[in-house]
Amino acid sequence: MPQYDLLLKGGHVIDPANNVDSVMDVAVAAGKIAALGKDIPAGQARKVVDVSGLYVTPGLIDIHYHVGHGGAPLDWFTPQARVHLLPLGIPADLALTSGVTTIVDAGTAGADTFQLEKEEVIDRAQVRVLAFLNIVANGMEGGLEQSVDQMDAKLCAETIKKYPNIIVGVKTAHYWTEGPWDGEHTPWAAVDNAIACAEAAKAPVMYDFWPRPERSYSDLILKKARPGDIHTHVFAQQFPILLKDGKINPILAEARQRGVYFDVGHGAGSFWFRNAVPAAKQGFVPDSMSTDLHTGDYRTVSMTNVLSKFRAMDVPLNDLIRRSTVNPAREIHRPELGTLSIGKEADIAVLEELHGKFGYIDCGYAKMNADVQIVARLTVRAGRIAYDPSGIGMIEWEKARPQYFNNPSEGNSAPATAEDSPHH
Numbered sequence: 001m002p003q004y005d006l007l008l009k010g011g012h013v014i015d016p017a018n019n020v021d022s023v024m025d026v027a028v029a030a031g032k033i034a035a036l037g038k039d040i041p042a043g044q045a046r047k048v049v050d051v052s053g054l055y056v057t058p059g060l061i062d063i064h065y066h067v068g069h070g071g072a073p074l075d076w077f078t079p080q081a082r083v084h085l086l087p088l089g090i091p092a093d094l095a096l097t098s099g100v101t102t103i104v105d106a107g108t109a110g111a112d113t114f115q116l117e118k119e120e121v122i123d124r125a126q127v128r129v130l131a132f133l134n135i136v137a138n139g140m141e142g143g144l145e146q147s148v149d150q151m152d153a154k155l156c157a158e159t160i161k162k163y164p165n166i167i168v169g170v171k172t173a174h175y176w177t178e179g180p181w182d183g184e185h186t187p188w189a190a191v192d193n194a195i196a197c198a199e200a201a202k203a204p205v206m207y208d209f210w211p212r213p214e215r216s217y218s219d220l221i222l223k224k225a226r227p228g229d230i231h232t233h234v235f236a237q238q239f240p241i242l243l244k245d246g247k248i249n250p251i252l253a254e255a256r257q258r259g260v261y262f263d264v265g266h267g268a269g270s271f272w273f274r275n276a277v278p279a280a281k282q283g284f285v286p287d288s289m290s291t292d293l294h295t296g297d298y299r300t301v302s303m304t305n306v307l308s309k310f311r312a313m314d315v316p317l318n319d320l321i322r323r324s325t326v327n328p329a330r331e332i333h334r335p336e337l338g339t340l341s342i343g344k345e346a347d348i349a350v351l352e353e354l355h356g357k358f359g360y361i362d363c364g365y366a367k368m369n370a371d372v373q374i375v376a377r378l379t380v381r382a383g384r385i386a387y388d389p390s391g392i393g394m395i396e397w398e399k400a401r402p403q404y405f406n407n408p409s410e411g412n413s414a415p416a417t418a419e420d421s422p423h424h
């Protein structure tokens, strides 16, 4: 009996956690990474996939995602429903098509709706789903993110402690971007409540933020945010990323010195080339790549689309992989993820770097021409092939075993698959 279930042969392995960046084979057994080596014999594996010319990396981690339907009230489409908007989130497993094996729902659910999100989505997904809990008990679906009395720091912290294996932090978002301040709506109410919850739960905060004269961006990242907290949507239109002379705003480096992390959180409204390109050119690349996938943007944005944009800005691929594996794992305090270390769960992405004529768009409907694109060719989740659209891990149909050619209506043919393989 071969000792490995799956052998990815001849790929260029990039595993920043272990400083691996060279051509190597990766072997999987019993759902775990079993071996990395220069020439692991093909005979030692039940299934061998030739990945030469491709990059083999740890499964990517997208720490800003919105799962469908993410704690939305089950009656959302009935006349009695409080809101009739289409639920914000999208299917969790769509992430697998981009080489992503771990997603973190960014506050779609709060304390009152998390149980529903867990039962409907998290417990059923093939992709690993973790979550930031919205400081607002009702989460994002109920239209209550403006209600300060819904921000219950104690309930939030209790809920985080109840699900230590799933909830990784607190999220605050969308709070009072325009309305006049009043007794209830003070400038920092959402941020302060999120921090109070995070202090009690000993967890990081992810900030979605809108600066106003009474609450500046520099106060958020230099005073309010604690070391280990994350500012997401960093290249959104509303942040002073560049000074008047085009130089990068020094508060970003100062905040980094303090231990604050910056996350892409691209989404439908939070990524402008006018901020991203000059920043990247001056050496400021966000600590973590992420999509902010929700119903507003999933037709264009994906993790590989985000990586492609930064690759087109000349960020080296191995650096992008670090910012999609080790870095986000550190931000959510899950160092066991985002690595190909022996014995770890076998979450693997096989990526290809294409060269040709490509175009990318931002949230201001501006375009950037490029000559490079990153695409996902194979995704392995817990040792099983979860995504393989071009069949690089499959046998040619003419070579399939006899039962593949059977007509099930004539009986006696299951399973009608071409071979036994670790595909889902």
Ligand SMILES: [Zn+2]
Pocket: 064, 065, 066, 106, 267, 292
């Ligand atoms: Zn979001």
